[in-house]
Amino acid sequence: MTGTTSMPAADxxxxxxxxxGAPPSPAGPSSPxxxxxxxxxxxxxxxxxxxxxxxxxxxxxxxxxxxxxxxCGKSTFLRILNRMHELVPAASLxxxxxxxxxxxxxxxxxxxxxRRDIGMVFQKPNPFPAMSxxxxxxxxxxxxxxxxxxxEKDRLVEECLTKAGLWREVADRLRQPGGALSGGQQQRLCxxxxxxxxxxxxxxxxxCSALDPTSTRRIEQTIRELVDEVTIVIVTHNMQQAQRVSDxxxxxxAEQGTxxxxxxxxxxxxxxTAPVDQRTSDYVNGRFG
Ligand SMILES: Nc1ncnc2c1ncn2[C@@H]1O[C@H](COP(=O)(O)OP(=O)(O)OP(=O)(O)O)[C@@H](O)[C@H]1O
Numbered sequence: 001m002t003g004t005t006s007m008p009a010a011d012x013x014x015x016x017x018x019x020x021g022a023p024p025s026p027a028g029p030s031s032p033x034x035x036x037x038x039x040x041x042x043x044x045x046x047x048x049x050x051x052x053x054x055x056x057x058x059x060x061x062x063x064x065x066x067x068x069x070x071x072c073g074k075s076t077f078l079r080i081l082n083r084m085h086e087l088v089p090a091a092s093l094x095x096x097x098x099x100x101x102x103x104x105x106x107x108x109x110x111x112x113x114x115r116r117d118i119g120m121v122f123q124k125p126n127p128f129p130a131m132s133x134x135x136x137x138x139x140x141x142x143x144x145x146x147x148x149x150x151x152e153k154d155r156l157v158e159e160c161l162t163k164a165g166l167w168r169e170v171a172d173r174l175r176q177p178g179g180a181l182s183g184g185q186q187q188r189l190c191x192x193x194x195x196x197x198x199x200x201x202x203x204x205x206x207x208c209s210a211l212d213p214t215s216t217r218r219i220e221q222t223i224r225e226l227v228d229e230v231t232i233v234i235v236t237h238n239m240q241q242a243q244r245v246s247d248x249x250x251x252x253x254a255e256q257g258t259x260x261x262x263x264x265x266x267x268x269x270x271x272x273t274a275p276v277d278q279r280t281s282d283y284v285n286g287r288f289g
Contacts (some may be wrong), residue, residue: 008275025179028167034061034099034117034200034231036081042259043076043085046146050076052259053095056250058131060100063113063223063232065268068252069289074235077252078203080117081233083111099200116144118201119194125186127193133170136178137161140197156196164192165222175279184215184287195230204234206239220245239284243272251280256287 002042034057043051051073058064066074079085080093097104127136136159141148146168147288148156157174161167170181178189187207194202204223208216223245224233236242242249249272250265264271264280275281283289 027064035101036118036201036231036233037096037098038077038081039096041077041080041093041097043073043080043093043177045088046090049259050254051080051093052261054252054260054262056262056265058201058231058233059248060231061227061229062247063234064248064250065225066233066235066250066252067237067242068260068283069254071260072250072252072254074252075205076260078120078205078233078235081201081203082177084120085126112144113127113206116140116197118203119197119199120208121187121190121194121202121204123206125183126191127178127181127186127189130177132175133161133178133181134174137192140193143247144197152213157192158272160192160195161189163195163222163226164188165218165225166192182215184211184218184244187211187215187219188222191226195226199230201231201233204232206235206237209237213237216241228264239286243268244288251277251283252274253283255281266278 038054038056038058039050040048040053040055042053054073054077056064066077068074076085081097081104085091085093099114099117103109104118128139131139133158137160138148138153141153141156158171159168161170166185169185170176178186181189187210191202207221211219220241223234226232234245236245246268248266249268251263251271253258253263254260264275264277271280272284275284
């Protein structure tokens with residue numbers, strides 16, 4: 001059982017407060033991709049329940065796409081996975097999130113550790129605009145308390161920019177500001193920044209919605225290249241994108257004012273070609289949403 005800030009007293013699902021932030025541990029070697037397992041996760045904003053008992057396994061080394069109409073709780077679910085939901089005043093939750101079998105919300109687990117293991121890339125690219133490309137990539141090290149020599153940082157910057165598919169475009173201008181890059185390049189810079197702390201999981205909340213089609217395809221290619229070493233969970237409204245990048249899909253729906261719930265989940269191909277639930281079929285075929 002996990003929990004965050006406050007909780008409607010009348011609700012039977014109990015929560016407990018999360019641990020306070022604590023100094024991070026030093027960087028280890030690159031970890032194998034992590035398996036995420038959400039068990040009966042519910043979420044509230046104040047008294048309003050927005051997610052109802054969502055259980056979903058997100059296997060290691062796979063891309064899981066969260067799909068569904070606007071407002072059904074996809075982003076809230078994503079933010080619960082790396083403990084960002086608890087930053088919202090009056091937000092609360094119940095259920096469990098396990099990373100490789102360990103409770104992400106365990107009292108002894110440091111908040112910074114959870115955020116380092118489970119990184120996040122947002123809808124709008126958010127590099128530090130005045131900071132150099134190089135410093136953007138290594139920014140996460142300082143924030144998570146990881147010490148690295150100059151030579152280690154140099155290697156890390158090249159490695160992460162290469163993995164994010166940006167190295168060749170910026171290798172000769174690492175000291176230029178991150179804000180001077182195009183939108184698609186900025187998003188790949190943010191991916192490189194996330195990779196620098198060696199996460200086991202990368203959460204992506206509509207990472208291409210602010211990008212043109214060419215940049216979108218480049219990010220999709222990057223996602224497929226990364227999945228060998230990091231588990232990816234992506235929220236997308238784009239059904240073609242879900243089919244192109246994901247191995248598995250989960251269809252979220254909030255019907256008639258009820259909290260969001262998962263209607264169906266499974267291998268992406270099956271979800272699109274032979275969905276079990278009529279509502280999934282209607283959604284993936286564009287009949288609503
Ligand atoms: N900070 C917040 N405070 C109060 N309610 C919120 C907050 N964030 C989200 N909600 C509500 O929670 C519900 C789920 O929102 P969420 O953003 O998770 O849905 P979503 O499926 O990701 O939507 P979209 O596809 O439009 O991004 C919505 O009804 C939304 O209004």
